[in-house]
Amino acid sequence: MANKLEYKDLLDAGVHFGHLTRKWDPRMAPYIFMEKNGIHIIDLNKTLECLEKASFALKNIVRSGRKVLFVATKKQAQDIVAEEAKRLNMPFVTERWLGGMMTNFATIRKSLKKMSSIDKLMKDEAYLNLAKRERLMISREKEKLERVLGGIADLNRLPAALFVIDVKREHIAVKEAQKLNIPVFAMVDTNSDPNGVDFVIPANDDAFKSISLITSHIGKVIEEGLAERKKDKDEASQQKEEEAKKAVDTAEEAK
Known part of the structure; x- marks a missing residue:
């Protein structure tokens, strides 16, 4: 397992700081340790x-060869999440969650194909022969599509799980995952509803340090899963080779 986070790591990153008590969601009560100076303190043991x-x-999930979709559209989380997802070659949404991104995946795939065809067109010589205005319109459309869908360009089927930062902000993504029985892993703060989240990670989802620490840890876990999958595949391949060799030897002996 990835290096386990210690209590002190969470404390140093401010993971324990919740929201003002008047902004709390009572459904987060099981994860709250105490109230201090009008702020809820998250139970770090939980x-x-x-x-x-x-x-x-x-x-x-990762070991089985499936993808995890990272979702974080709040400003302080965008770069952290995009960077980690790119490093792991996982899909991500950090600009805007389009309604129906998962429940209407067929339509999204059409947009992805359109983005791909525009990309091919722009590399073609014929593109240079187009009028300047047409080229500008095409490049603007590509930019628009890439901004919203660039992170899921290689996603050819629904993800197996979602890793979400701030379920209150990303409630549409969470609802879509619920409809499709896709498990949701999420950082959940004291002002959010943990219901509908399969794996709640009670944590401060506003502070840069807190988001960075949890996302980095999740990234290391995914990295381990990918490494184990590669090992499993190598072992299976080696076993097949040995079995084939045995079969050849047996056939030669039979002659």
Whole structure:
């Protein structure tokens, strides 16, 4: 398992700071340790416990060869999440969640194909022969599509799980995942509803350090799952080779 996060790591990153008590969601009560100066303090022992469960489940999903979609459209999380998802070659949405991105995936795939065909067109010589205005319109359309769909360009089927930062903000994504029985792993703050999230990670989802620490840990877990999948495939391939060799030897002996 990826290096386990310690209580002190979470404390240093401010993972324990919740929202003002008047902004809380009572459904988060089981994850709250206390109130201090009008702010709810998250129980970090619960965070560590939840993180361990989430890590185990996520690792198994990745090991089976399926994709995890990272979702974070809030400003302080966009770069962290996009960077980690790109590093792991996982799909991500950091600009805007389009309604129906998963529940109406067939339409989204059409847009992805359109983006791909525009890309091919722009590399073609015929593109240079177009009028300047036409070229400008095409490049603008490509930019628009890439901004919203660039992170899922290689996604040819629905993801096996979602990793979400701020379920309150990304409630549409969470609802779509629920409809499709896609498990949701999420950082959930004290002002959010944890219902509908399969693997709640109670944590401060506003602070840069907190988002960075949790996302980085999830990234390491996914990386481990990918490494184990590669190992499994190599072992299976080696076994096949040995079996084929045995079969050849047996056939030669039979002659």
